[in-house]
Structure formats: C-alpha cells, structure tokens
Amino acid sequence: MMPNNKDYYGILGVSKSASQDEIKSAYRKLAKQYHPDLHPGDEACAQKFKEINEAYEVLGDENKRSNYDQYGTADPNAGFGGFGGGNPFGSGNPFGGSFSGFGDIFEDIFSQMGGRGRTSSVSIPGENISVNINLSFKEAVFGCEKTINITKLNKCSACSGTGAKGGTELATCPDCHGTGQMRYTQNSIFGQVVTTGPCKTCNATGKIIKVKCEACSGKGTIKSTESVTIKIPAGIDNDQVITMRGRGNASVRNGPNGDLLINVSVASHPILERKGFDLLLDLPIPFTTAYLGGKVMIPTADGEYELTIPSLTQPNTIFKLKGKGVPKLQRDGRGDLVVTVRVEMPKEFSKKEKELIESLQNSISPNAYKNVKSYQEKMQKL
Numbered sequence: 304m305m306p307n308n309k310d311y312y313g314i315l316g317v318s319k320s321a322s323q324d325e326i327k328s329a330y331r332k333l334a335k336q337y338h339p340d341l342h343p344g345d346e347a348c349a350q351k352f353k354e355i356n357e358a359y360e361v362l363g364d365e366n367k368r369s370n371y372d373q374y375g376t377a378d379p380n381a382g383f384g385g386f387g388g389g390n391p392f393g394s395g396n397p398f399g400g401s402f403s404g405f406g407d408i409f410e411d412i413f414s415q416m417g418g419r420g421r422t423s424s425v426s427i428p429g430e431n432i433s434v435n436i437n438l439s440f441k442e443a444v445f446g447c448e449k450t451i452n453i454t455k456l457n458k459c460s461a462c463s464g465t466g467a468k469g470g471t472e473l474a475t476c477p478d479c480h481g482t483g484q485m486r487y488t489q490n491s492i493f494g495q496v497v498t499t500g501p502c503k504t505c506n507a508t509g510k511i512i513k514v515k516c517e518a519c520s521g522k523g524t525i526k527s528t529e530s531v532t533i534k535i536p537a538g539i540d541n542d543q544v545i546t547m548r549g550r551g552n553a554s555v556r557n558g559p560n561g562d563l564l565i566n567v568s569v570a571s572h573p574i575l576e577r578k579g580f581d582l583l584l585d586l587p588i589p590f591t592t593a594y595l596g597g598k599v600m601i602p603t604a605d606g607e608y609e610l611t612i613p614s615l616t617q618p619n620t621i622f623k624l625k626g627k628g629v630p631k632l633q634r635d636g637r638g639d640l641v642v643t644v645r646v647e648m649p650k651e652f653s654k655k656e657k658e659l660i661e662s663l664q665n666s667i668s669p670n671a672y673k674n675v676k677s678y679q680e681k682m683q684k685l
Contacts, residue, residue, distance in 0.1 A: 337355060339498050438570065459524055483505065
C-alpha cells in the first residue's frame with residue numbers, strides 16, 4: 304500500500320519523538336476542542352474531529368505507529384505488496400482492540416464538559432456586544448468619560464425572561480425529557496458514533512413554553528437602546544479593548560449576561576509619536592542653534608515646554624525628559640519624553656553669508672573636529 308501522505312504527528316501537534324502519554328494528552332485536548340457537541344452543524348469542526356481521531360487511532364497504537372513511521376501507513380502489510388484484509392479496526396466494536404482507549408478518553412472529555420448529555424439543562428451566557436470608540440490623543444493619555452448608545456437584548460420584564468405569559472409554569476420538554484440534551488448518531492470512519500448535543504426543541508433549557516409571553520413573543524428578551532457611560536483609564540493605547548462585564552446581551556437560557564467590548568482607536572499626535580508609555584520627538588534645529596546653543600519650544604503631553612539646547616550640540620543628540628510621557632495604565636508613574644536633535648543645514652547661502660562661513664572655517668582649527676581628525680588620520684595610514 305502506498306503512503307497516505309497524512310502527517311498524523313502534525314495533526315495532533317506533537318513531535319515524532321513524543322511519548323504515548325504526550326500523544327494521548329494532545330488527543331484529549333484536541334478532541335475536547337473540536338468535539339461535535341460543542342459545534343453542532345459545523346462541518347469544518349466535524350472534519351477536524353475526524354482527522355484527530357484517525358491520527359490517534361494510528362499513533363495511539365505502538366504497532367501501527369511503527370508501521371506508519373516506516374512506510375507512511377498503518378497497514379501492517381505495507382511495503383510487502385499486500386493490502387491486508389477484513390476490518391482494519393478488528394471485528395465487533397469499532398472502538399475495540401488497540402482502539403479501546405477511546406472509551407476512557409471520551410468519558411474524560413464528557414466529564415470535563417460538565418457531563419453534557421447526562422445532566423440537566425445547560426446555562427449559556429448571553430452574547431457579547433462589540434463597539435468601537437474614537438479617542439483624541441489627549442483623552443487617551445489622561446483618561447476621560449464617554450457616553451455611547453448601544454442596542455442590546457434585555458430580559459423581558461413581563462415574563463421575567465422565561466418567555467412564558469405572565470411567567471407561568473413551564474412544561475418539561477417531551478423530546479429530551481428535561482435534560483436539555485439529545486443523543487445524535489453520526490457516521491465516521493470508525494462506524495456510527497453516538498454523541499450528545501443541545502436539544503433543539505427547548506434550546507437546551509429542558510423546558511417548553513405552554514403560552515408564549517405577548518411582550519417578547521416567547522423569546523424571553525426584548526431589544527432596546529440604552530446609554531452607557533464608559534470610564535476611559537489614563538494611558539490606554541490604540542487597539543486595546545475595554546471589557547464591561549455583564550453589560551452585553553441577556554441570555555435566552557437563564558445564564559449570565561454577555562459582556563460589552565469597547566475597541567479603542569486613538570488619534571495620532573501631529574508631532575509626537577507614542578511608543579508604549581514613552582513619547583518620541585524628532586526635533587529639527589538650525590545648525591547655528593546647534594553651534595551657538597539656544598532655547599526651543601517643544602510639545603509635551605501636558606503642554607509646551609522650553610528645552611535648552613547647549614552650544615556645540617551634535618546631530619542626533621538625545622535629551623530624555625523624565626516623567627513627561629504617558630501615565631502608565633493602571634500603575635503609578637509616567638513614561639519619558641525622548642527628544643532626538645536633528646541638525647539642519649540651509650539649502651542655500653547668500654554671498655555675504657558664504658563669506659562669513661568661509662571666514663569661520665578658516666578660523667576654526669582642524670583639531671576641533673574630533674571625528675574628522677580621526678578619519679583623516681586613518682586615510683593617511685591607507
């Protein structure tokens with residue numbers, strides 16, 4: 304039999320030298336993540352679940368794994384011109400033989416999932432609401448309050464969220480008999496697999512409504528618009544998310560409300576650049592200011608600041624102003640303002656200016672230029 308070209312190690316996310324315990328642990332994790340009970344109707348997850356099972360069926364058996372490592376297939380006759388015969392998983396129970404470990408694994412998965420299919424109805428939180436909010440540079444630096452309007456689902460007050468008229472008594476679901484779960488049979492490479500999932504008749508609540516609430520039409524929730532005041536913390540940055548717990552949509556299954564997620568967008572500053580909690584400034588100055596020194600007004604988060612430029616300041620000199628940056632988010636202290644000096648030369652001189660520069664050039668000793676002197680000495684040695 305030719306190799307099947309499937310990377311079973313890659314499917315389980317383990318190395319080829321992984322131990323059986325590591326392989327089993329990886330399978331447990333993935334099987335729980337992609338189990339059809341958690342993704343009803345999701346064909347992609349069902350296919351992924353099938354691949355995970357297929358990979359573990361091979362790598363979880365020492366003999367099949369050895370054959371797979373040598374020939375790229377679990378067929379015991381691979382490499383010898385044979386195709387094998389009969390059921391590759393043994394007779395009888397498709398999970399029997401070397402594959403019997405699946406029973407224990409599925410038991411663990413179901414128990415970790417809260418015993419779905421064996422307990423009463425499932426409590427599911429309401430959906431989250433995601434909104435975007437725009438902040439100015441100053442609002443993000445120092446924090447502020449913003450009031451926005453959101454449309455959300457609230458619990459119906461007429462029926463207290465039950466969906467039944469006047470909150471009257473609910474009846475036990477005839478399909479799931481009050482468990483909120485149903486058994487479903489699916490075909491897989493191992494034969495028929497019986498799984499459990501939410502009951503569609505009662506939406507996994509285990510109860511059905513006798514008489515629907517007229518206010519919410521039996522949904523248990525009503526859509527409305529409300530104002531929400533958001534406290535923006537000082538130091539928040541672009542693309543960060545503020546979470547307001549329980550301010551999202553109400554649950555339709557007696558669970559907790561979802562959350563309100565505020566996605567933050569911060570306007571850039573026309574001169575300053577933010578890097579974490581520090582502010583960066585490229586400061587252009589005339590070469591005469593770098594030579595003679597002077598004072599330059601610069602922007603900070605708090606307003607204008609007068610920066611002293613010492614005489615003979617070299618290009619790319621960095622000045623760090625402690626505590627002039629952004630307040631640290633939910634911490635004490637502030638970042639710094641880092642100023643990098645960019646010395647600029649004029650693009651042209653007048654005749655008189657050129658004469659002055661030539662006079663200045665002739666009056667300054669070549670030894671005054673440390674880097675120039677070093678460079679010239681190296682050139683002479685060449």
